[in-house]
Amino acid sequence: MNTLQIDSDGRLRHLLTTEGLPRALIQRILDTAETFVPALGAPPKKVPLLRGKTVFNLFFENSTRTRTTFELAAKRLSADVINMDVAHSSKSKGEDDLDTLFTLEAMGADIFAIRHPENGAAARFAANAAPHVSIINAGDGSHAHPTQGLLDVFTIRRHRPDFEKLTVAIVGDVRHSRVAHSTIHALKTLGTTDIRVVGPERFLPDNAQHLGVSITDDVSAGLDGADVVMGLRIQRERIEGDALAGVADYHSRFGLNAPNLAHAKDDALVMHPGPINRGVEINADIAYGDQSVILEQVRNGIAVRMAVMALIAGNRAVHSHATATT
Amino acid sequence: MNTLQIDSDGRLRHLLTTEGLPRALIQRILDTAETFVPALGAPPKKVPLLRGKTVFNLFFENSTRTRTTFELAAKRLSADVINMDVAHSSKSKGEDDLDTLFTLEAMGADIFAIRHPENGAAARFAANAAPHVSIINAGDGSHAHPTQGLLDVFTIRRHRPDFEKLTVAIVGDVRHSRVAHSTIHALKTLGTTDIRVVGPERFLPDNAQHLGVSITDDVSAGLDGADVVMGLRIQRERIEGDALAGVADYHSRFGLNAPNLAHAKDDALVMHPGPINRGVEINADIAYGDQSVILEQVRNGIAVRMAVMALIAGNRAVHSHATATT
Amino acid sequence: MNTLQIDSDGRLRHLLTTEGLPRALIQRILDTAETFVPALGAPPKKVPLLRGKTVFNLFFENSTRTRTTFELAAKRLSADVINMDVAHSSKSKGEDDLDTLFTLEAMGADIFAIRHPENGAAARFAANAAPHVSIINAGDGSHAHPTQGLLDVFTIRRHRPDFEKLTVAIVGDVRHSRVAHSTIHALKTLGTTDIRVVGPERFLPDNAQHLGVSITDDVSAGLDGADVVMGLRIQRERIEGDALAGVADYHSRFGLNAPNLAHAKDDALVMHPGPINRGVEINADIAYGDQSVILEQVRNGIAVRMAVMALIAGNRAVHSHATATT
Numbered sequence: 001m002n003t004l005q006i007d008s009d010g011r012l013r014h015l016l017t018t019e020g021l022p023r024a025l026i027q028r029i030l031d032t033a034e035t036f037v038p039a040l041g042a043p044p045k046k047v048p049l050l051r052g053k054t055v056f057n058l059f060f061e062n063s064t065r066t067r068t069t070f071e072l073a074a075k076r077l078s079a080d081v082i083n084m085d086v087a088h089s090s091k092s093k094g095e096d097d098l099d100t101l102f103t104l105e106a107m108g109a110d111i112f113a114i115r116h117p118e119n120g121a122a123a124r125f126a127a128n129a130a131p132h133v134s135i136i137n138a139g140d141g142s143h144a145h146p147t148q149g150l151l152d153v154f155t156i157r158r159h160r161p162d163f164e165k166l167t168v169a170i171v172g173d174v175r176h177s178r179v180a181h182s183t184i185h186a187l188k189t190l191g192t193t194d195i196r197v198v199g200p201e202r203f204l205p206d207n208a209q210h211l212g213v214s215i216t217d218d219v220s221a222g223l224d225g226a227d228v229v230m231g232l233r234i235q236r237e238r239i240e241g242d243a244l245a246g247v248a249d250y251h252s253r254f255g256l257n258a259p260n261l262a263h264a265k266d267d268a269l270v271m272h273p274g275p276i277n278r279g280v281e282i283n284a285d286i287a288y289g290d291q292s293v294i295l296e297q298v299r300n301g302i303a304v305r306m307a308v309m310a311l312i313a314g315n316r317a318v319h320s321h322a323t324a325t326t
Numbered sequence: 327m328n329t330l331q332i333d334s335d336g337r338l339r340h341l342l343t344t345e346g347l348p349r350a351l352i353q354r355i356l357d358t359a360e361t362f363v364p365a366l367g368a369p370p371k372k373v374p375l376l377r378g379k380t381v382f383n384l385f386f387e388n389s390t391r392t393r394t395t396f397e398l399a400a401k402r403l404s405a406d407v408i409n410m411d412v413a414h415s416s417k418s419k420g421e422d423d424l425d426t427l428f429t430l431e432a433m434g435a436d437i438f439a440i441r442h443p444e445n446g447a448a449a450r451f452a453a454n455a456a457p458h459v460s461i462i463n464a465g466d467g468s469h470a471h472p473t474q475g476l477l478d479v480f481t482i483r484r485h486r487p488d489f490e491k492l493t494v495a496i497v498g499d500v501r502h503s504r505v506a507h508s509t510i511h512a513l514k515t516l517g518t519t520d521i522r523v524v525g526p527e528r529f530l531p532d533n534a535q536h537l538g539v540s541i542t543d544d545v546s547a548g549l550d551g552a553d554v555v556m557g558l559r560i561q562r563e564r565i566e567g568d569a570l571a572g573v574a575d576y577h578s579r580f581g582l583n584a585p586n587l588a589h590a591k592d593d594a595l596v597m598h599p600g601p602i603n604r605g606v607e608i609n610a611d612i613a614y615g616d617q618s619v620i621l622e623q624v625r626n627g628i629a630v631r632m633a634v635m636a637l638i639a640g641n642r643a644v645h646s647h648a649t650a651t652t
Numbered sequence: 653m654n655t656l657q658i659d660s661d662g663r664l665r666h667l668l669t670t671e672g673l674p675r676a677l678i679q680r681i682l683d684t685a686e687t688f689v690p691a692l693g694a695p696p697k698k699v700p701l702l703r704g705k706t707v708f709n710l711f712f713e714n715s716t717r718t719r720t721t722f723e724l725a726a727k728r729l730s731a732d733v734i735n736m737d738v739a740h741s742s743k744s745k746g747e748d749d750l751d752t753l754f755t756l757e758a759m760g761a762d763i764f765a766i767r768h769p770e771n772g773a774a775a776r777f778a779a780n781a782a783p784h785v786s787i788i789n790a791g792d793g794s795h796a797h798p799t800q801g802l803l804d805v806f807t808i809r810r811h812r813p814d815f816e817k818l819t820v821a822i823v824g825d826v827r828h829s830r831v832a833h834s835t836i837h838a839l840k841t842l843g844t845t846d847i848r849v850v851g852p853e854r855f856l857p858d859n860a861q862h863l864g865v866s867i868t869d870d871v872s873a874g875l876d877g878a879d880v881v882m883g884l885r886i887q888r889e890r891i892e893g894d895a896l897a898g899v900a901d902y903h904s905r906f907g908l909n910a911p912n913l914a915h916a917k918d919d920a921l922v923m924h925p926g927p928i929n930r931g932v933e934i935n936a937d938i939a940y941g942d943q944s945v946i947l948e949q950v951r952n953g954i955a956v957r958m959a960v961m962a963l964i965a966g967n968r969a970v971h972s973h974a975t976a977t978t
Contacts, residue, residue, distance in 0.1 A: 038434070043378060043379070043434070043436070044378075044434035046377075046378045046406075051698075052695055052696075052698045053695070054696070054724065064410055064411070064412065065429070068408055068410060068430075068433065069433065071408060072380065072406070072408065072433055072434065076406070076434075080698075080724070080727045080728070082720055082723060082724065084716055084720060085716070086716065093930075095930055095936065096927075096930075099926075099927055099928060099930070100927070102940075102947060103717070103926060103927065103947070103950050104720075105947075106947040106948070106950035106951045107720065107721065107724055107950055107951065107953075107954055108695070108696035108724065108728075108951070108954060110695070274425075274429060275422075275425055275426070275429065276425060278419075278421055278422075278425070284421065288428075295428060295429070295431075295432040296432070298429050298432035298433055299432045299433065299434070301433075302433055302434060364760065369704060369760070369762070370704075370706070370760035372703075372704045372732075390736055390737070390738065391755070394734055394736060394756075394759065395759065397734060398706065398732070398734065398759055398760065401732045402732070402760075600751075600755055601751055601752070601755065602751060604745075604747055604748075604751070610747065614754075621754060621755070621757075621758040622758070624755050624758035624759055625758045625759065627759075628759055628760060
């Protein structure tokens with residue numbers, strides 16, 4: 001829970017985490033995102049909501065792909081976008097980061113999408129930001145990646161809108177995954193009670209009770225009857241040693257492949273935050289198969305990021321936009 | 327020849343190679359490019375043909391200069407442009423590249439300019455691209471660099487429009503040059519029969535007959551009476567060993583300098599794809615002399631890339647544009 | 653003094669140095685910059701003065717921050733902006749740089765912001781630029797950084813407009829500082845006579861008389877009664893050895909902290925070109941304190957760079973703009 005991200009009128013001020021983000025606000029973001037999803041076969045929408053605004057992608061940790069999603073979202077809102085990759089040495093002090101924030105604010109920044117290797121960095125920036133400036137957390141340490149969590153629930157809602165009745169299985173290294181944390185918090189707030197985390201013991205979160213999830217290292221139990229199965233990207237260097245005999249063993253026990261998926265419902269949605277490691281945590285057949293909504297997640301990610309930026313930049317403008325396009 | 331690049335109505339779908347590209351289509355591209363060349367002293371044209379479209383410069387091999395030409399061409403067509411430099415390790419599998427393609431398509435990409443170290447990579451992307459997405463080959467291995475080939479024939483046409491009567495000498499490492507291959511294929515299609523490849527034996531193509539060119543290691547014979555003399559950039563690490571005694575020897579035997587150029591016609595056009603190595607494959611006096619059209623090639627390269635993108639993005643829009651500006 | 657930067661009608665053609673820049677022209681730049689400073693709390697201005705123009709940030713030396721200021725200024729003038737970071741090895745010859753210039757000119761560049769490690773590089777580019785192309789020096793060696801010098805005097809003028817009565821103390825490594833040189837030249841031209849350079853002996857300029865400044869290694873004498881105190885960023889590797897016992901010693905003797913500042917006037921302006929090294933050449937309390945105008949310098953830097961680009965791009969357009977906004 002982070003009180004910085006909501007203003008005194010209950011509106012979105014920054015987006016730092018999905019933990020504690022009120023249900024009405026999540027729904028507001030998802031409803032706004034709906035207005036930005038292009039119709040089937042139609043080109044993506046370009047709207048003037050952020051014309052004259054300046055969005056900085058301030059990345060203290062390199063991620064071409066995530067940076068591109070924020071860059072595209074901002075450009076489709078007609079903002080000026082500046083990409084800044086900033087080296088973050090372990091010697092840097094947090095104060096140096098804040099000096100960078102203050103400097104870019106003085107240049108006329110309106111919104112920052114910030115990626116940072118430290119847990120809690122986005123909240124630290126928000127706590128120090130000028131009144132007219134908003135921070136969007138684009139991933140901080142293993143803490144949170146809220147736009148990813150929101151695009152996950154957005155994608156689920158388009159297919160399975162009754163969150164309270166859902167069984168969701170998340171398979172992989174949840175302990176170190178900011179994506180999983182953000183998705184779990186959003187699901188809980190939207191009413192999902194049956195969330196199962198599946199993986200080898202060392203990947204299971206040690207705060208499962210706090211998260212409100214059940215944990216298991218048995219994929220058949222974890223996926224049994226699931227409506228949604230979400231694989232997480234595995235860092236290869238983490239699947240050696242302990243009880244894991246390597247990639248093949250991991251894939252056999254926890255990979256999203258036909259035998260493992262057979263435990264879930266026949267029409268279970270298959271999700272993955274990308275980029276996938278083929279043959280590790282997922283099979284290409286499954287990733288591009290009928291049940292997969294992985295590429296929808298990517299497309300929806302642009303719409304959700306547009307929604308977050310548009311809401312932050314001014315509720316009034318968004319209202320009139322939503323009126324104009326419906 | 328690549329059948330992927332033409333749709334069932336004979337229109338440009340992707341641009342992968344100049345080999346087998348129909349004469350009428352090449353002429354269509356060159357005619358369209360004419361509408362984008364600024365008048366003498368006038369600023370470059372900016373047109374709204376690609377407004378709302380998203381062009382990705384997806385470079386698996388670094389090239390600031392080539393990326394800039396595509397970026398400028400797309401911006402002058404009012405597209406949103408995203409630059410993505412993607413590390414390509416020799417360990418990567420082609421499947422990983424396709425995952426990147428599918429992901430960026432899902433973000434709403436319309437056109438990709440792709441540079442890749444592998445021969446045939448552009449065709450591989452085109453074979454897997456979504457129906458609404460087009461691939462422009464910005465250089466794949468030593469295979470092809472079709473926009474460079476087209477800008478070469480565009481530049482020649484503006485000065486020597488009668489391709490059938492031309493003698494063209496290409497001097498340098500044609501064996502490894504994607505530029506030379508693309509230029510040769512375009513020239514052949516436009517009717518040039520006397521194309522001579524000049525260089526030390528190890529630089530000469532081993533498929534000269536297939537290419538339809540003559541080969542020689544004698545610069546006086548190769549340039550004799552030539553209307554167009556094109557130098558290629560030499561990679562210094564390739565001019566040691568064998569029969570080559572180093573840079574000075576190379577320049578003396580094959581460099582575009584006054585003594586060597588004296589074999590060509592007095593008003594022969596001097597061309598080079600850039601960037602030049604002064605004193606290696608060309609002299610500065612020649613590069614910036616009266617016969618040189620090297621900087622015209624650069625300027626024309628923007629117009630040709632604009633033409634390719636505009637044609638790919640929709641013939642109708644281009645027609646109305648051409649009407650409006652003529 | 654550089655005669656290249658003024659055209660035969662006395663107007664700004666390039667911006668290479670503040671040395672010898674006529675007083676009327678400096679004032680013209682500052683007056684134009686005033687029209688680009690956003691009102692308190694208002695968003696930065698976006699104007700169409702450079703629509704259809706292409707600005708290249710051509711950086712032979714990496715500087716994310718400076719590049720961003722030019723990128724933002726150009727985008728707020730509605731120009732198309734291309735960022736090019738070009739590796740500059742010590743082996744490169746100046747001729748190679750000029751080939752890059754000629755190539756980018758042929759692509760339709762209008763304005764270059766050039767950063768280069770060599771003293772005099774900007775003038776070298778200007779001497780070789782095409783008639784329709786302008787060069788803005790974004791820092792060349794330890795020679796000049798004129799937009800920084802101009803933003804410094806712009807910021808001073810907004811608070812202390814009577815330059816002739818000012819006492820200005822510049823503290824730090826003036827000998828190696830292009831910023832300090834550019835600021836000093838601009839101040840002298842605007843009439844300031846009492847400029848003091850303060851620092852350890854090895855940091856003091858050896859051409860103090862030519863610069864028209866007094867020098868001292870005694871901070872109490874140097875800051876005595878100063879109206880403006882400007883700290884310079886210290887490169888840590890330069891403050892070891894000789895008489896300097898390290899960072900703590902430097903900060904104690906020359907850092908902008910309460911004891912040292914007490915020698916200046918009570919309301920002395922505190923300035924710094926950024927980014928600051930907290931605890932080295934300045935204290936955070938001072939940098940963000942009441943007397944500090946450091947963040948104003950950053951904001952004003954965008955306005956000054958917009959003014960320089962707008963003036964260079966055409967006096968007429970700017971006149972009509974100034975008329976429209978006043």
